[in-house]
Amino acid sequence: MDSSKEDPNKLSSSLQDPTPTQPLLSKPYPPPLDHPASPVPATLRPTTSQPSDDHSQLLQISYNYGPRPFKDWPFLLLFSLLILATFAFGIFASVHRNPHHSQVSSFFYNSTSSTCAILEVTQPSFFSSPISINALKSSVLKSLIWTLVITLILSVPFVLFVLLLLKHYTKQLVYISLPFFVIVPVFLDIYWFVACHVSSRCSEALPLAYRILIFVFILLIIGVVIWIFVVNWHRIELTINIIGVAANGLWQNLGLFGVLPGLTLGLFLYYAPIVVFLVxxxxxxxIVPKEKNGEYYCVWKQDGWVPAYYALAILTMLWSATAMIEAQVYVISGTIAQWYFSKDYDRPKKSLRSALRNAFGPSSGTVCLSGLLVGVVRFVRAMVDNARNEDASGIVNLILRCCVNALMAAFDFLNKFTINFAAITGEAYCTSARMTYELLKRNLLSAAFVETVSTRVLAGIIFVLSVLYAIVVCLIVRAVGHLGVEAYFVAAMAWLLLLVVLGFFVNVLDNVIDTVYVCYAIDRDKDDVCKQEVHEVYVHLPISRSQRSAFSARTPMVV
Known part of the structure; x- marks a missing residue:
């Protein structure tokens, strides 16, 4: 009898966690060598069935392939109500608009009825002034349209070609591009200075002193760029490998280049009726009478609710834009994470569709909350910058600005990886923020950072490529279109369009780098290796901002 009473206690004590008070993601890294491995794969184990202080949850962080519950749904509800209110009041404004808005000059004051009456009916005109047919048929406009269309068509294979180069020839492309980071700006600066000095129109508009000032200022900016690369030269090799790994992951998920522009186009289509409602x-x-100096005349008086609707519609558009940006990051993270945690012989199927379903389904509230917080942070930062431009003096204002900037920087870093973690696990925003911070802190000994040099290198590469393309366009337009100075304008527009497209590509690649970084941290947390080539590169990241280890200082774990 005594032994039978003791058996349940022994059984219950054996099932309890040996460290029940230890918080989530708080075990030291690396784990002991004799740490028992779970016979169940990490991707098949549930992530929400145990309390957050359970030590066994340390091995459960992985991509959640199963059905996900709705998270942060109150913010989705708030966002939906905001959209419904915007469209409802917009339809009301469209139906109840006053057709005499553009006919104020046709109304006169009727002293008998003390109201404004129409004098004559005039047909509204959609154009205040006729359009010059000659302007539409000008060679400059035709050259500009054809150049932009051809640039937009060529940008798709151009981006794929750059991605292919980054995947196979990252080192060669980076080292070839590095000298052009200096050569191209210096050449353009000297060319502009000489051309402006030769041109009588430019030399008259800008005196010699101003031209020299601009010339020296651009050289100083180039010097700052050179200094940045010299200081970070020891990390160039690491940056090359990080870009190569990210390019390989993006190449395995080329469907992102079709979905992400589609989401952006959908956002603009969604904006179209709101813009019409605002008009x-x-x-x-x-139209009401107004007295001035004893005389009455008719003026337009807008309804009092119109400014409130403008504020509502603009708020909806801003929140929608930030939410769409976060949704794109979520889709990128979810797709890349499925590729990362899959085996080479078992590539994930319908990973992009799954990421889209989660972003606009169970995690739509998390996306809305993240977009709202990003919008608020941008608004606060704009207010701080505006206060700085107004030269607000005082030690209190200085302290407040420093505190706000520190908080904004901390939030940007935390939010940067929170949405990546939410896309991987399907957790709520606050839970993802806490777990991400603890994950990175425990595995990387600090609020670790992804290699920021890669962003600058990629930005330099696309700048060089777009400038070279613009130079070729300028030569072709001058030869074929027989244009003079106007060819520079056409080339500048082509450069801007290609730079925007390539900037979108770099933004996607940056998000891939961040996602792979979080996945690598999860691997370290589980003492696992899902992508050996990723560990061989990311293991060389400095574990703190103060540590600058050499590229060959550490060796990756091999399993």
């Missing part, structure tokens, strides 16, 4: 909202009001 029609201006037509809501009435």
């Amino acid at each position: 029609f909202a201006r037509f809501n009001g009435k």
Whole structure:
């Protein structure tokens, strides 16, 4: 009898965690060599069935392939109500607009009825001034349109070609591009200075002193760029490998290049009716008499609710833009994470569709909350910058600005990896923020950072490539279109368009780098290796901001 009473206690004590008070993601790294491995694969184990202080959850962080519950749904509800209110009041404004808004000059004051009456009916005109047919048929406009269309068409294979080069020839492309980071800006600076000195129109508009000042200022900016690369030269080799790994992961998921622009196009289509509503909202009001110096005349008086609707619609558009940006990051992270945690012989199927379903389904509230927080942070930062531009003096203002900037920087870093972690695990925003911070802190000994040099290198590469393309366009337009100075304008527009497209590509690649970084931290947390080639590169990242280890200082774990 005594032994039978003791058996349940022994059984219950054996099932309990040996360290039940230890918080999530708080075990030291690396784990002991005799740490028992779970017979169940990490990707098949549930992630939400145990309390957050359970030590066994340390090995459960991985991509959540199963059904995900809805998280942060109150923010999705708030966002939906905001959209419904915007469209409802917009439809009301369109239906109840005053057709006499553009006919104020046709109204006169009727002293008998003390109201404004229409004198004559005039047909509204959509154009205040006729369009010059000659302007539409000018060679400059035709050259500009054809150049932009051809640039937009060529940008797709151009981006794929750059991605292919980064995947196979990252080192060669980076080292070839590095000298052009200096040569191209210096050449353009000297060319502009000489051309402006030769041109009588430019030399008259800009005196010699101003030209020299601009010339020296651009050289100083180039010097700062050179200094940045000299200081970070010891990390160039690491940067090359990080870019190569990210390019390989993006090459395995080329469907992102079709979905992400589609989401951006969908955002603009969603904006179209709101813009129409804003235009029609201006037509809501009435023509009323107004007295000035003893004389009455008719003026347009807008309804009092119109400014409030403008504020509502603009707030909805801003929140929608930030939410769409976060949704794109979520889709990138979810797709790349599935590629990372899959085996080479078992590539994930429908990973992009799964990431889209999660982003606009169970995690839509998390995306909305992240977009709201990003919008608030941007608004606060704009207010701080505006206060700085107004030369607000005082030690209190200085302290407040420093505190706000520190908080904004901390939030940007935390939010940067929070949405990546939410896309991987499907957790709520606050839970993802806490778990991400603890994960990176425990595995990387600090609030670790992804290699920021890679962003600067990629930005330099796309700048060089777009400038070279613009030079070729300028030569072709001058030869074929027989244009003079106008060819520079056409080439500048082509450069800007290609730079925007390549900038979008770099933004996607940056998000891939961040996602792979979080996945690598999860691997370290589980003492696992899902992608050996990633560990061989990311293991060389400095574990703290103060440590600058050489590229060959550490060796990756091989399993």
